[in-house]
Structures are given as structure tokens and as C-alpha cells.
Amino acid sequence: MSLDLIDPTLLKEQCYVDGAWVGTGESEVTNPATGAVIARVPRFGADEATAAVDAAAAAFKPWGARTAKERSKLIRQWYERIMAHRDDLALILTSEQGKPLAEAKGEIDYAASYIEFYAEEAKRIAGETLPSHRADARILVLRQPTGVVGAITPWNFPAAMITRKAAPALAAGCTIVVKPAGETPLTALALAELADRAGIPKGVFNVVTGDSKAIGGVLTSHSAIRLVNFTGSTDVGKLLMRQAAGTVKKVALELGGNAPFIVFDDADLDAAVEGAMVSKFRNMGQTCVCANRIYAQAGIHDAFVEKLTAAVAKLKVGNGVEAGVTQGPLINDKAIAKVEEHLADARAKGASIVLGGHRHALGGAYFEPTVLTGATAAMQLAREETFGPLAPVFRFETEEEVIRAANDTEFGLAAYFYSRDVGRIFRVGEGLEYGMVGINSGLISTELAPFGGVKESGNGREGSHHGIEEFVEKKYLLVAGLDR
Numbered sequence: 458m459s460l461d462l463i464d465p466t467l468l469k470e471q472c473y474v475d476g477a478w479v480g481t482g483e484s485e486v487t488n489p490a491t492g493a494v495i496a497r498v499p500r501f502g503a504d505e506a507t508a509a510v511d512a513a514a515a516a517f518k519p520w521g522a523r524t525a526k527e528r529s530k531l532i533r534q535w536y537e538r539i540m541a542h543r544d545d546l547a548l549i550l551t552s553e554q555g556k557p558l559a560e561a562k563g564e565i566d567y568a569a570s571y572i573e574f575y576a577e578e579a580k581r582i583a584g585e586t587l588p589s590h591r592a593d594a595r596i597l598v599l600r601q602p603t604g605v606v607g608a609i610t611p612w613n614f615p616a617a618m619i620t621r622k623a624a625p626a627l628a629a630g631c632t633i634v635v636k637p638a639g640e641t642p643l644t645a646l647a648l649a650e651l652a653d654r655a656g657i658p659k660g661v662f663n664v665v666t667g668d669s670k671a672i673g674g675v676l677t678s679h680s681a682i683r684l685v686n687f688t689g690s691t692d693v694g695k696l697l698m699r700q701a702a703g704t705v706k707k708v709a710l711e712l713g714g715n716a717p718f719i720v721f722d723d724a725d726l727d728a729a730v731e732g733a734m735v736s737k738f739r740n741m742g743q744t745c746v747c748a749n750r751i752y753a754q755a756g757i758h759d760a761f762v763e764k765l766t767a768a769v770a771k772l773k774v775g776n777g778v779e780a781g782v783t784q785g786p787l788i789n790d791k792a793i794a795k796v797e798e799h800l801a802d803a804r805a806k807g808a809s810i811v812l813g814g815h816r817h818a819l820g821g822a823y824f825e826p827t828v829l830t831g832a833t834a835a836m837q838l839a840r841e842e843t844f845g846p847l848a849p850v851f852r853f854e855t856e857e858e859v860i861r862a863a864n865d866t867e868f869g870l871a872a873y874f875y876s877r878d879v880g881r882i883f884r885v886g887e888g889l890e891y892g893m894v895g896i897n898s899g900l901i902s903t904e905l906a907p908f909g910g911v912k913e914s915g916n917g918r919e920g921s922h923h924g925i926e927e928f929v930e931k932k933y934l935l936v937a938g939l940d941r
């Protein structure tokens with residue numbers, strides 16, 4: 458089945474290794490909106506993954522030997538080709554992941570923004586000299602590329618989760634092997650095609666699809682891999698961390714979340730509803746930074762629930778390629794089952810459904826955007842990431858109580874709150890144990906900020922000048938004998 462692309466050659470059904478398209482399509486890629494098979498990609502294993510890492514290792518020294526300006530120019534050319542093919546990339550993304558086309562175009566812009574940023578950052582990776590302890594010696598600190606990067610990425614952002622790693626990696630002089638999620642390989646392969654067209658040398662950027670355990674086993678053990686860069690669930694992140702320990706690799710982890718979204722009595726209620734909508738229902742609730750628990754202070758609770766429900770009722774569920782659709786399908790039946798499990802548990806423990814609460818009449822992987830009230834800490838949805846269009850509202854009385862509740866989780870990725878009290882903004886902003894806090898905004902992600910979490914949400918930072926640190930090693934030279 459072909460997609461209605463302007464450039465059909467962007468739909469790749471082979472892996473990209475060492476500048477060549479290799480393998481034959483065995484694993485089906487399906488459209489979650491229709492269940493139709495849209496492509497077949499190789500089911501590579503350990504041998505093919507090893508060949509990809511060997512290619513990346515062979516390309517590492519030559520790529521690192523290029524000047525920063527040369528790397529910058531090539532990375533910029535990759536950005537320009539992505540933007541030139543934005544609509545096709547968005548259609549491929551929606552077809553394999555399900556998000557509405559408008560959101561997919563937004564993701565392509567967001568993904569490209571990391572490449573644009575790090576094309577420039579490549580020229581700003583500077584070393585330093587430090588005051589020496591000896592008159593005859595000088596201390597020079599170099600920042601050199603870490604080495605070959607093994608990247609494993611999730612299905613919910615098939616473009617951005619790859620460029621958030623590949624862009625700083627290439628900027629630093631690293632080479633990379635990417636294993637995208639089995640559900641959404643086509644976007645990654647299209648990005649590889651555009652990297653090739655941009656003139657990124659062979660072996661620098663490689664994409665392999667297939668057996669995640671076998672490929673992950675190579676990416677966490679091959680001696681040439683110096684950084685394992687993972688975005689996905691906390692459970693898999695812990696597994697990869699253990700596997701990487703065997704060869705003492707650096708590990709950068711962007712893991713699961715359980716975001717609290719807090720609305721105080723002094724909030725701008727309309728702004729809070731707008732923020733809750735974008736934070737909760739973006740990508741049908743399938744983002745790591747989605748509001749997972751919505752806390753409404755007693756004074757505004759009922760008014761907030763009424764306004765939120767009215768906004769949710771306006772969401773349009775359907776195939777993401779259809780005009781006006783704001784909620785596509787979830788990625789698969791397993792995702793639906795998790796939403797239903799959380800819903801059933803919550804209702805059994807006293808929650809009430811205000812809106813939605815059922816599989817959508819469209820069938821398949823569609824689910825009604827849902828609002829619950831009466832949510833409590835005893836419910837599964839308070840402890841686990843729902844990853845679906847389920848908005849549970851918790852009532853609270855005091856600032857101290859809600860900070861305790863918000864922090865009562867092993868996760869620490871994103872948190873949000875709405876208040877116009879400057880003292881409260883600093884007390885709560887500093888008191889929340891998260892890597893990122895949105896204050897009076899439900900959308901916080903940008904390439905200009907260091908995205909990442911604490912606790913069991915991970916340890917890496919992606920974006921801003923901080924995002925280059927994972928990809929460089931500091932080495933110092935002590936140059937002595939300068940008095941002879």
C-alpha cells in the first residue's frame with residue numbers, strides 16, 4: 458500500500474547502514490487508524506546490528522576529523538531537506554503513529570528544530586585552559602566526541618526522539634546507530650534518506666529495524682559503543698542500564714513520567730483549562746510529559762471541572778488525516794487496555810465519569826476523551842502513567858498537601874501548575890521534584906531548554922547547550938617543560 462506522498466521515494470522499506478539501503482521487508486507496519494499494512498521493514502538481529510555499529514565505528518574518526526564548520530554545514534543541509542519535505546514526513550508519521558496531521562507537522566518542525574539548533578552548536582563546543590599548579594606547565598581541557606552512540610527510541614514521537622539524539626551526536630563528532638520502535642520505523646528511515654541527500658557521510662547516521670532485544674543487546678555491549686541513548690519506558694531503561702554496565706558505557710535515559718497538573722484557587726481558570734487540554738490530550742495523551750494527575754484546589758474545583766469538561770467535549774475523534782480531527786487512535790489495543798484498566802480501577806475505588814469512559818464508536822484503537830472526578834492516591838492512575846486520553850481530577854485543600862501529593866511518585870519528569878501569586882510560584886516551583894516545571898503553561902518542550910527528568914524518569918538532558926554534554930568527553934593535557 459502506498460501513501461499519497463509528493464516524493465514517494467521517502468517511503469523506505471529497507472534499513473540504512475553505512476550509506477546503503479539493506480535488508481528485505483518482513484515486519485509489517487500498520488496504520489493504527491485503519492489497521493491497514495502500509496509497509497514492511499527488515500527484521501534485523503544481532504549480526505546486522507553489529508555490522509551497523511562496525512560501520513559507525515569506521516566512520517567515527519573521519520567524521521570527528523572534519524572541522525566543526527564542515528559538520529555544521531552538513532547538519533544544516535539535513536535540516537533544510539527535512540523542512541523541504543515537511544508535509545510528506547508528517548503524512549508518513551501520522552500514517553504509522555496515528556496523531557492528527559497538524560500535530561505531526563508540529564512534530565516535524567520540533568524535530569527539525571533540534572537539527573537546526575545543533576548545526577549551530579557544533580561550532581560552539583569549546584575547550585578551556587585552567588590555571589596551572591606549575592610554572593613550567595599549562596593545563597588544556599579538550600572536549601572530544603564520546604564515540605559511537607547506540608540510540609533506541611519510542612513510537613510516540615517517531616521523529617523528534619531521534620533528532621533529539623542524532624543532532625547533538627553528529628554536532629559533537631559522534632556517529633550513531635538508531636533503532637526506532639517497531640511500530641513507527643518509517644519516519645526514521647525517511648530521516649535517513651534525507652540525511653543521505655544532505656551529504657551526511659556513510660556510516661555517520663544508521664537506522665536498523667528489527668528484534669529489539671537482539672539489537673539492544675548489541676547496542677549495550679559492542680566495544681565501539683560509548684553511549685547508550687534511550688528514550689522509552691522506565692522498565693526498559695533500567696534493563697538497558699544494567700546491560701550497559703558490562704562494558705561501562707555512558708547511559709542517557711529519557712524515561713516515563715507521571716506529571717501532576719495543579720490548579721490553585723488564584724489561577725486564571727480559562728488559561729488553566731487551555732493548559733490542561735494541551736498537556737493532557739496532545740498525541741491522545743501519549744506523551745511522557747502529559748498531565749497524568751490533575752489537582753484542582755477546593756475553591757475552583759467545580760468551576761474548573763465544568764470548564765474542562767466543556768473543552769474536552771469539543772475534541773473531534775477520527776483518522777488523523779481527516780480535516781478537523783484533534784484526537785486520533787491510540788497506538789494499539791494494548792494501549793486501549795491500559796486506559797480501560799486504569800478507568801475500571803478508578804471507578805471501583807470511587808471515581809465518577811463526567812465525560813467519555815468508553816471505546817469510541819469508531820472501534821479499533823479509538824477511545825473517548827474522558828474526564829473523571831473523585832480521583833484519589835489509592836488509584837492505579839495516580840501511580841502509573843496512563844498514556845491515554847484519561848483526565849482524572851483530584852480535589853485538594855492546601856499548597857503543602859498538593860506538593861506532597863505531587864511528589865509522591867518515583868517519577869520526576871514534568872510537572873505543571875497555575876497560579877498568579879509570585880510567592881506561590883517560587884515556593885511550588887522550587888518544591889516540586891521534577892526535571893521540568895511548566896508554570897501557567899501546559900506546553901513546555903523546546904529545543905532551547907534542557908529536557909529531562911529526575912528520579913526514575915531518567916538522567917539525560919536533551920536540548921539547549923546542556924544537551925551536547927552527553928556526546929563529549931573532557932580530556933586534559935598537562936603540557937610541561939615550558940621553561941626549557
Ligand SMILES: NC(=O)c1ccc[n+]([C@@H]2O[C@H](COP(=O)([O-])OP(=O)(O)OC[C@H]3O[C@@H](n4cnc5c(N)ncnc54)[C@H](O)[C@@H]3O)[C@@H](O)[C@H]2O)c1
Nearest residue numbers: 610611612637638669670673689690693711712713714745
Ligand atoms: N522522557 C522522555 O523524553 C520520553 C519520551 C517519549 C516516551 N517516553 C516513555 O516511553 C514510553 C512509551 O514508549 P514505548 O512504549 O515505545 O516504550 P518502550 O520502552 O516499550 O520502547 C521504547 C523502545 O525500546 C525498545 N525496546 C523495548 N524492549 C527492549 C529491550 N528489551 N531491549 C532493547 N530495546 C527494547 C522498543 O522497541 C522501542 O524502540 C512511556 O513510558 C513514555 O513515558 C519518554
Ligand SMILES: O=C[C@H](O)CS(=O)(=O)O
Nearest residue numbers: 613614743744745746902
Ligand atoms: O513523549 C515525550 C516527548 O519528549 C514529549 S515532547 O514532544 O518533548 O513534549
